Each structure stands twice: as C-alpha cells, then as structure tokens.
Amino acid sequence: MRDVIIVGGGPAGLNAALILGRARRSVLLCDEGRPRNAATPRTWGLFTRDGTPPFDLRAQGHADLARYGTVECREIAVTQARRLDDGFAVRLDDGREERARRLILATGLSQKIPRIEGFDTYWGTGVHSCPYCDGFEVCDRSLVVYGRGHRGCGLALELTGWSRDVVLCTDGEDEDLSDKDRDRLARNGVRVIEAKVDRLDGDGARPTRLRFRDGTDTPCTALFLMPFACSPSPLIAQLGCELDETRSVVPTHEYEKTNVPGLYVAGDASRRVQFAVVAAAEGAMAAFAINAEFVAEATR
Incomplete structure (x- = not known):
C-alpha cells in the first residue's frame, strides 16, 4: 500500500x-x-x-x-x-x-459550454470564463458577457475594469435581472441585450461579432461566460x-x-x-x- x-x-x-x-x-x-x-x-x-x-x-x-x-x-x-x-x-x-x-x-x-454556434470554436481563444485569466489581453475592446440574472450583472460590472465597452446578453432569459441590477448596469455604461443569441462569428482566430435571432448583432472581441x-x-x-x-x-x-x-x-x-x-x-x-x-x- x-x-x-x-x-x-x-x-x-x-x-x-x-x-x-x-x-x-x-x-x-x-x-x-x-x-x-x-x-x-x-x-x-x-x-x-x-x-x-x-x-x-x-x-x-x-x-x-x-x-x-x-x-x-x-x-x-x-x-x-x-x-x-x-x-x-x-x-x-x-x-x-x-x-x-x-x-x-x-x-x-x-x-460546460452553452450549445451556441461558435462558442466551442473560440473556446480558449476568444470565449473565456475568467477575466482575471484573460481580460488583460482584450482590454479596452468590445467585450460581451453571456449570462443572466444577478450573477450575469456581477460579471458584466467586473469587466468594466478591463473595458468601458461591455454588453450583457441575457439570451432571452431576463426575468431574473432585477430593477436594481438594471440600474447599476445603466449607471456604469453596460448595455443589456435581451434578444436570443443565434451564433458567434469570427475570423477563424478570434470572434468578431455576436449575432441574434432577430437579425441584429453587436461587436465582440471576446465573450465571457457567466460561471455556469x-x-x-x-x-x-x-x-x-x-x-x-x-x-x-x-x-x-x-x-x-x-x-x-x-x-x-x-x-x-x-x-x-x-x-x-x-x-x-x-x-x-x-x-x-x-x-x-x-x-x-x-x-x-
């Protein structure tokens, strides 16, 4: 033994x-x-x-x-x-x-990575879970948080230390985002997009845009996943x-x-x-x- x-x-x-x-x-x-x-x-x-x-x-x-x-x-x-x-x-x-x-x-x-086209493609190179690990390399660029509720709000606000261009995407699940959370996000310049996500596009090396099912899109240099x-x-x-x-x-x-x-x-x-x-x-x-x-x- x-x-x-x-x-x-x-x-x-x-x-x-x-x-x-x-x-x-x-x-x-x-x-x-x-x-x-x-x-x-x-x-x-x-x-x-x-x-x-x-x-x-x-x-x-x-x-x-x-x-x-x-x-x-x-x-x-x-x-x-x-x-x-x-x-x-x-x-x-x-x-x-x-x-x-x-x-x-x-x-x-x-x-576990959400089953959305492009997320697995750019996992580790543009889709991340930790801003302390990967935020510095994409600072001052267009950052997207994929998350919902209070925890998604928290990650989005955390990312404002790395960039002032931060978007929170709730993927159609916005009922857990309180009025207080929405107010904090707005005061800190974080946009909230509630449309369902369609896919993450990129140039093969890094992501470039997050596209939604309603036909709209938003720039995305890096996407951070709320801790699932x-x-x-x-x-x-x-x-x-x-x-x-x-x-x-x-x-x-x-x-x-x-x-x-x-x-x-x-x-x-x-x-x-x-x-x-x-x-x-x-x-x-x-x-x-x-x-x-x-x-x-x-x-x-």
Whole structure:
C-alpha cells in the first residue's frame, strides 16, 4: 500500500506530488491527460511563469518530479474509488487496482459550454470564463458577457475594469435581472441585450461579432461566460463528498480536508477562485497536512 494516491495532474496534483516526494512519501499520481485548459494557449497570472502554455507547465512539473524516486506518474484514468478501513482503493482504466493510506482528488471540473454556434470554436481563444485569466489581453475592446440574472450583472460590472465597452446578453432569459441590477448596469455604461443569441462569428482566430435571432448583432472581441454549473469528477460522488449549493464544488475544510476521513480535494473542484497559482497552493497544503498526519501517527 502506498502512502498517497493523487488523481489529477494539473497544478494542484503536481504540486502535491512534489511536496510529498520531498517528504519521501510513496506517491502514485494518475492523470488521463485531458486538462480543462487544453484549449487555452497560455496560462496567465502565475508567478514567474506568466504566459506559459499550459502543457509546458505540465511538462516542467513532470520534469521536477523525476528526481524523486518515491513518486510514480502514470497517464491513465481512474474510473472508481472506494473507502477502505485503512485507506482507499482506486480502479484504473486498465483494470488494475491501487491502494493508498490517503487520497487527493485534484480532478478539477468539466466545463460546460452553452450549445451556441461558435462558442466551442473560440473556446480558449476568444470565449473565456475568467477575466482575471484573460481580460488583460482584450482590454479596452468590445467585450460581451453571456449570462443572466444577478450573477450575469456581477460579471458584466467586473469587466468594466478591463473595458468601458461591455454588453450583457441575457439570451432571452431576463426575468431574473432585477430593477436594481438594471440600474447599476445603466449607471456604469453596460448595455443589456435581451434578444436570443443565434451564433458567434469570427475570423477563424478570434470572434468578431455576436449575432441574434432577430437579425441584429453587436461587436465582440471576446465573450465571457457567466460561471455556469460545472461537473465534478464522478469519484467525488462515489466517495460520498459533500457538495456546495451549486452541486459542483466540494466545500473543503482546513488544509483541503473533506467530510470523508483521509480524503482531500485540491484545486478547482474545491474553490470558486480557479487560478493555477491557487490550485498549486492547495495541493501543497493538502500534502503538508497529510505528511503531518503520518508523522503524528508514527511518533505517538
């Protein structure tokens, strides 16, 4: 039985493996190699690595782990997980079972993109979910928020820090937009378009216009999606993790602990702030807590 199994090889999983490797713990890191940010050309806002392509970050992470002989990395999916009396067992995609005393789920989230023509075409290059990650590169241009209700209003107002040309498109769903929200949007120069969206046009590299079913359109250099519900890993449900009110995020406790003893969730699946640097920090905190538990058990 290993000390720790880590599921997910993004910033959270890789940094957890690094800290545990340096603590000389036996670790198996499993990653199926299909990250949520695969379509994103660059990762922004990461200290000393601002603008690095995501797969370059992963490659460097694996290179860093290579010097720690107690850490094994496999490019393979984990299909099942269950709690044991003394730890956890996971079933791999090849049918093999691995066991460990502790389990870290760094599985991230599966992004759901509205089924509108052009949204998937420009996902990562002109359709985004986070202005902190991608707002700077399109500042002072025509920005569109696709969203509704109070949360759509919030994202539109947030984007006014990057551009004064912001439009909120409700796609025909405007009943949740309160009079107070409409007043705030108007006072801050944000137009509201309530027509149903038809498609997002572009030049093949970036979007240029958002078109509506009534025949109208609006300029669109970049489109930001209101945070829609994302799907957590099925492993989270299999292990009995509590979820927040959105049914997508695990509300972790101190040092990324969950309600399941010995199970930790780090990265995007445990936080609303979905930054690479935050995910890496959470992986480190989970690793620290796990090693501290092992030390306490061995020295009591």
